[in-house]
Amino acid sequence: MNRSGLLMCLGGCIEAEVLSYCIRISITEAFGGFTKLQYLSLAGQTNIDVDRRGLSQVIGNLTKLRYLNLSGCMDSMVTSDQIDSLLDSISTLSNLEHLVLSENSKICSIPESIGNLRKLHTLDLSGCYDLKTLPDSMDQMVSLKVLNLERVTLDELVVSRFNCASSPHFEVHASGDKCSSNIILLRPTNPVELWVDRLENVKSAEEAHDINLIEKQKIEELTLTWTVAVGRFVDAKEVLEKLVPPSSVLKLYVVGYRSVSLPDWLMGIWKHLPNLVEIHLRDFPSVITYHYLVNYQT
Incomplete structure (x- = not known):
């Protein structure tokens, strides 16, 4: 089966897929029909053909996602507007429970919209060196239990107001x-x-x-x-x-x-x-x- 045939087959039936460090793919081609996808990892992915501005729309349509790993794959989105757009799209995924945004050094802020993720219990921001603050809306994330801020320099008062470890x-x-x-x-x-x-x-x-x-x-x-x-x-x-x-x-x-x-x-x-x-x-x-x-x- 060629690559197009494989992607068509996966798009119709799979609920979870891992694409970390894999072959060159097209985001639009691969995930257009993955309406039931629950697990997605693009950690360290550098072989994406499509302009990453298209990633926001694709991920925003994956409404069943419970786990999303974008570790180290956002730094090529040069402008802050592109990153903000992606984070806003992620914030619409109401079923999301585990989110990994680690090793993305160009993330400077987290949008207030992340407070909409009421089911999120784990948020990994480790290695986001330029992150300066966290939004007040995170107080509304009642399910959040684990917040990973390793190698992130934040005022201790910013972190201490959240009831998570x-x-x-x-x-x-x-x-x-x-x-x-x-x-x-x-x-x-x-x-x-x-x-x-x-x-x-x-x-x-x-x-x-x-x-x-x-x-x-x-x-x-x-x-x-x-x-x-x-x-x-x-x-x-x-x-x-x-x-x-x-x-x-x-x-x-x-x-x-x-x-x-x-x-x-x-x-x-x-x-x-x-x-x-x-x-x-x-x-x-x-x-x-x-x-x-x-x-x-x-």
């Missing part, structure tokens, strides 16, 4: 009132991998306790980190005592812990984490590391 990398920072931190946003999450960074910003041990880390039984890899040589609001031991990992953890990393003693669960780790296969303790005081190794060997 980044995953797997979650950075603890002060909440808007400065009296608490955002760590509580982790309470509803239960990822396979979780990295909780900048624990020095936790404002109380109770905050750490309230995320119920021990109950997150999907976690297999857990990383808990403090930044070395910076001030802490709460002693690291008080925080770590409340962050008892779930028994499902296979790999545990604890980095930057500078207290002079360890919590009981870490001293008796093989009792608390029976499935553990790897443990990494980095940037600990040397005396703590020595005593921990002695206790483990005995």
Whole structure:
């Protein structure tokens, strides 16, 4: 079957298709009849024949889409008007649940219309270096749970007003009132991998306790980190005592812990984490590391 015949066949029957890093295609030709398409990835796609201004209309017609990945494929749309047009079209996809816009360095803003995506639970904007702010309408995205802003520089107040957590990398920072931190946003999450960074910003041990880390039984890899040589609001031991990992953890990393003693669960780790296969303790005081190794060997 030639390429035209294949595209006609797919256009009539398929509901999900991945075209990441594939052969040269024509967007208009390939997706004109994909009215039932639910999964589309054009990540890193550089072999698109049609002018990408036509992408807005095509994607706007894919009303059944639940997953859309446009990572790294928008930078060739030179003007901001072209990018804005595409983002406005995406914002009409009322069934969309997972949107990846990562590695598009020319995205400078997100339109207010994105607030229309009421079913969206995951938004990945990592690597959008020129993104300066997020729209107020994102407050209306009641289903949003995961917002990935890795390698994006935004004022912490811009991010903290949204009730969602980044995953797997979650950075603890002060909440808007400065009296608490955002760590509580982790309470509803239960990822396979979780990295909780900048624990020095936790404002109380109770905050750490309230995320119920021990109950997150999907976690297999857990990383808990403090930044070395910076001030802490709460002693690291008080925080770590409340962050008892779930028994499902296979790999545990604890980095930057500078207290002079360890919590009981870490001293008796093989009792608390029976499935553990790897443990990494980095940037600990040397005396703590020595005593921990002695206790483990005995």
